[in-house]
Amino acid sequence: MKKLSVEDSEAYKKIEKRVTMLNLVKQYYASGANYYEFDSGDVPLRELIRFMNDEGYPRRLPEADIVLKRIDEEINELNEKKKNMRLEEIESRNLNSLLIIPSWTKLIGTQMKGYYLGKPVRELKRDTIVMLTDTTQMFKEITEERIAVIFGPGIFYSEFSIEPGNFLTNSFEINGICLPLDLLGKIYTAEKIYHSDKIEATITEVSTILPFHIIEQPQTIQAYIRGVISRNVFYPNKAALEFFNKHAVDDKSYKIEEGFKILSAHPLWFNKLLVNSSQIPKSGSGKKEYSTAGLGTVSASINKILPLIFSSPSKEEEQLEKIKEIAKQYKEMGLGILKSWIPT
Incomplete structure (x- = not known):
């Protein structure tokens, strides 16, 4: 398991030392309470006697x-x-949970496969979201319907074909997911792949939410859930996770000046990736690529939705800075925790 920085602190080491000494005292009594025959291991016997x-x-x-x-x-x-x-350190680093949505189109209930470089997608094998969740913010749009946006550094990853048998991959950086409340609820309440009151992770047919504090659950529970997650989450989404890990730790990712990139199921911007006009991707020929597999369009409409979510530009800036910080903390600690779970 990835070592946390708090484990190198003097306070933590002092507690560990005391636990070691107390366990030695137990072993001493169990051995028959004879100093001269007791093996105290790496701890000098005189130190054990002094402690007692x-x-x-x-x-x-x-x-x-x-x-x-x-x-x-x-x-x-x-x-x-x-x-x-250890939990305090995880929380202080803003590492909340890892969210995996294996199929965006399945979550939002659309049969649209999208277009790529102007050609219709024939087969959509993967349309996966991987995101480090931060906050979920509610707002009311113009029809008074309540909408939620999940913020955090993430990616949208697709594997598809536009010609029979020839599969391609594509990906977009995202830092938000906009959902009506019924779809947000679906993430948490869809049919579960497993049933256990002992495990805090959520693993359903449409999503997985893996909190980082799961590393503090008992080893027997960790062993069980690691098997469930490996079979049902990590292995099927291995390519998307590998791409996310590579992208998330890149210092060039999640630039604040590039603004928000929100994947939307909002009724007014359904199945669109909302970005700034400067972020509309281009193909190798320089032609603007307004669509990709699994998405309706990549739309320069982000400025229409941001005033509904944030009260001021300064609040937007704060959220973008926090997203960047989460990616940094993931690079420093979270990735190591996750890799201890991902099967090799």
């Missing part, structure tokens, strides 16, 4: 159950402190 004297642990155990219970209780408390220190 300082903490009031006798050389012999007249009431073993009471003393061992006291030791176990303190070990549990210290391990909980270590866990909370």
Whole structure:
């Protein structure tokens, strides 16, 4: 498992040291309580004796159950402190969850396969979203319908063919997903692939939400969910995840000056990628590419939706800066956590 920076702190190491000493005391008592025959491993025996004297642990155990219970209780408390220190670091780095939507068209309920370089897509094999989620912001559009936008650094990845048997891949950087509330609810409430009250991850037919704090769940639970995720999420979406990991850690990605790139299922901008006009991609010949597999159009309409979401340009800037920061934290720590889950 990826080591967190807090684990190198003096406070954390002090707790770890105390847990080590308490476990040695337990082993000492279990061995028959004989200093001269006890193997204390890497800890010098004199250090163990000094610890026991300082903490009031006798050389012999007249009431073993009471003393061992006291030791176990303190070990549990210290391990909980270590866990909370690790969770605090994860939260401070704005690493919330990894969202994977295997099929965008399936989520929004469209049969549209899109066009690529002016040619209709014959077969759409993949239209996957991978995103590090930040906040979900609600707003009301002009018809008073409530809409949600999930923000965070992400990608839209497609695999498709415009000629029989010849598959191509394409991708777009995104930093937002705009959904009516019924589709937002579908992400969380669709038919689950697994059923367990012990696992906080959400794995449904249309999405997976993997919180980074899952690394703090018991190893037995982690082993189970790792198998579920590997079979149902990571392996089928391996290409999209690999592309996302490469893109997310690139310092050139998620430039603030490029603005928002929001994938939309809003009724007024259904199945469109909303961007600034300067971000409309071009083909190799220089011709503007207004569509791609799985999307209706790439549209320069972002300025029409932003005033509905943000109260001022400064709020827009704050959100863009946070998205960039999340990508940075993912590069520094989150990717290592994720790689410990992805099958090789």
